[in-house]
Amino acid sequence: MFERTLQDLIRGLRAHRASSKASEDAFINEAMTEIREELKGKDMALKAEGVLKMCYLMMLYPIPAPSGFAFHVVEVMSSQRYHLKQIGYLAAPLAFSGETEEVVLTVNGIKKDLMSPHLPLPPLPLTALPHLLSLSPSLSNTLHPDLLHLLSHSSPRIRKRAVLCLLPCWEAFPEGLRQGFPRLRDKLQDEDQGVVGATVGVVMELARRHGGKNYLPLAPELFAILTGSSNNWLLIKVVKLFAILTPLEPRLVRKLLPPITSLISSTSAISLLYECVRTCIVGGMLDPDRPEGEALARVCVEKLGGYLRDEGGDQNLRYIALLAMVKIIPTHPSMVAEYQEEILQSLDDPDVSIRMRALELVTSMVDQRNLQSIVDQLLAHLAPSSETSTLPSAAASLAAVAGTNTTSTATARSITLSPAYRLLLTRRLLGMLSHETYANVTDFEWVISVLIDVAYVSKVDVGGEVRDMLLDVVARVRSVRGYAVKMLERVLGDDDVRERGREKTGEDGLLEAAIWLCGEYSSELSSPLSAILAILTPSLSLSTPSVIALSLQAVAKIFASHAASIASSWSSDLSTETQNLVTSLKSGVEPYSFHDDIEVQERAFEILQLLSFVSADLTSHRPPVKPSSPIPDLEPGFGEPSSDSEPPYPKSLFLFQPLFTGWEMNALGYKAQESVRLPDGINLDSEIVPGGGFPGDVESDEDTEEKVEEGHVTAGMEELRRVLREQDGERKKKKKGKGKENGDAQQLTQEERLAKEKRREERKRRQREDPYYLGPKDDVEDIPVIRLELDDDDPTELVVDDSNASASISRVISSEKKISPDIDKFGEMPSDAMPPKSEPSLSRSTSQLAIEIDHPPQPGVSSRYEEYTNGDADSTRQSPQLVEEKSAEVEVVKVKRKKKTKKPSAK
């Protein structure tokens, strides 16, 4: 015989694995063929060996079970021999999955094994049962009485296995829980500690899955275990279970405090001590209203702090101390704050697990006082200390804001940061800043510099978040605009940023924000000319189209304000200088009028045309032709016509400015869009096209002419074309005009009316036969027109985007303005704001939806950014007009409809 045993298989695998992947695969295939043969064979021992080999392969390789494998496992399970049967039960969890029907075949065999008086036998099915029971409710249903029966088995080894099987059984067969619950209570008082331990485990799982409410009645038994047992494992479980139960029953707290306090002071097992402390925290036993609660909290925090301080000691204890401190922060922030130094040190730990816990803890510790020092330390983590010197602006701004922190930079050096950790760290950092609409921020100039630094040093793709936050801060905090523009002006001049920005490392977002903000607040620029030069750097052509489009627009804005400012102090020697500027601008913009991207092309071309106009005006401009205005002050007094028509400067200098200075960009209030008052005379509920564009009820023959004909038009493309043809012909014969429509209708001749009737009949017939024709529908209201606009236009969602808790939407509204810097927390609302109609819950859900959609940052393609900067600025400036325009548009549509539909009827 050539059958391979499991040992042979393993040896073969090891031999082939050493040679190559291909030979290993070949060997596995060969082995699989053999196993299939063995499974089909009649020899039960061979069959079991095959099953075992299959299990081995399935455990180590992602190999699906061969078809019919479950069937063979059932055979082996029902073998008489103990060692074969055990193999069968070992394989059962691997062989059976949700779709396997063979589970049904096992019922009787399992029942027999369970009820066997032979002691070694029942544990075998009990080992495999949890998996099988969770698969098949019918199996759970059938075996439930047997399991309950086994609960009173004489052997504790079987009792405890049976208890554990109850959990999956009740999960699949919930009715069993009611029946078996009293037995659970009995088992909590079992004389065998193992059985009690298993039962506590089951109760724990049940309470976690279904809520602890139903398990409060077990509290007396659990309390007895807590006070009576000396088994640490059991005590840990019970203590953990009480952490679930106490929040549901406050009276338990008073009862539990003495035993838990004594455990804390007496036990030598740190694991038990830790769980007691954790339960005190999580279970709400540290109620500050009670004196002993306060004392206990002090004890707990001191224990945890002790773990944390234990330098060179157990790293595991530091880890779990951080874990538990996160839970205690909400109630006792001041106590944790005493250990701030240790916690911040943990941020520098070489162990990423501890760092992550510390980061989480630090995030929840942040308040107005420590924000700056914590953020600085996190920044120091991101900044590679060796490279800092090569990043001039980052270093400069770091030095500008440092002050509080100089020591931690050195310690962070040795840590290697994975990109995923850097990303997490950066996002946490940004989240700390923007938490509750910058509630903890006292110095916004510092925020700006931090954001710039983050973009420089993070080296992960947070560009979108940095950009959105920069725009948000600058829009909300008026006083910081000057500083921001001056900082970002320097960023523009840094060609390195552009280069690295193309690699999705955070700088791209910074660059976009810099370009846009320098354009929008160009009056704050220290040197507009060098800013223009920096924006139109030759390497711009390598950027993405959206960046180029932004840049062109920004250049136009900067030129606008620059031109306006030189106009006020115009003198003839400025003329050539300006002429040169315009020429260089033109040459800078010109290449982009042939750009591949349509947006870039269009903007470049527009600006180019405007610049040509300015250029022409400059050349033709002659410094004061008539000396009519030597004294500017007297101008308005006399000589009106001459002085008005001939200012001392070329008028075209003011060509650009009005294009960009209509309204100032402000943060838009949450719900601002909803609050826009509807203009008079527009009813959003009324249908633009009656009947939703479908023919109305054809039975009502006496419809107005318009309505019927509308249906006619929309009945199909064929119809539309015909109508258009007729319209053309009609134009020659008939006079048209919307005012005359009614008159025309009345002037229909009898003949025309007959023809119309005929057409209508024909149409009715066609519609009846047309399988694609849909009946009248009234679903216009379902189209969520307004909601879509809200999503696009509300910049507050950017804030929410950054402050990492989505719940903070509500806080944006509710939180009071507490801090001194004048931050525009609530955003701008329309002047004629009206109370929003929709319920808050609805609107919140929509904006949350928006967050989820926005959420994945889209690197490179910054279409969203475009909406925010340009589109959004426009809509902010013109939000009242927007609606009016829309209503006008609606009317236009109506009129057109009428025109179109009128013609054929008039024929």
Add this chain to the structure above:
Amino acid sequence: MIHAVLIFNTHGKPRLSKFYTPLSALIQQSLISQIFSLISDRPSGVCNFLDAPDLVFPSRTGTKIGFNLESPYDGTTSFESVRGNGRETEGSSSGISGKGEDDTRVIYRHYATLYFVFVVDGAESELGILDLIQVFVESLDRAFENVCELDLIFHFDDVHHVLSEIIQGGLVLETNIHEITACAQNSLRNRKASSTSSNPLIPNLLTTPSFRPGRSDGGKGWLSVMGV
């Protein structure tokens, strides 16, 4: 509960994997390799808990549980591509824990050439599981008499049997090492007796007229045993 028990060596070769939460084979393998690559990067002397920003454990219901990512930002991981499901982390952790809390933890210990890894949820005490791993290793040591990696390689079924004396269905069955050893030895004795004796160990239990001690079972005999 305990979601998985894994053993692999320092080269990432899996020696044992036991999942108490049903997962597809592909996900099991990718989880193992992901955990291994994270653990093997960790220097010695650090803590025994594995936390990583990009570690995600898929849950029973097909959604996934994110580790320590309360923020809506979610690192994309290999699992998303494997399962093709990009659901948000938030709210999806209900699959196992029934709570919004992200409490799945990877706890491991390093012995000689082997890593012993337990994937557990918040119902288990972190330090308690560390002790349990120790108990598991000591039980193996007693079962194999100075256990080494080769024992685990060639006797994976015995390892499973020992494990089944400690954990059943993801819940801890026994923590007392003497009891575990006694049970494991019992079971081993039964196995040996059953395989060496020519007679089945329990001849009179399942015997039907067609079954006689000494006859090799097979054919259709099992069908009658099952009552089919």
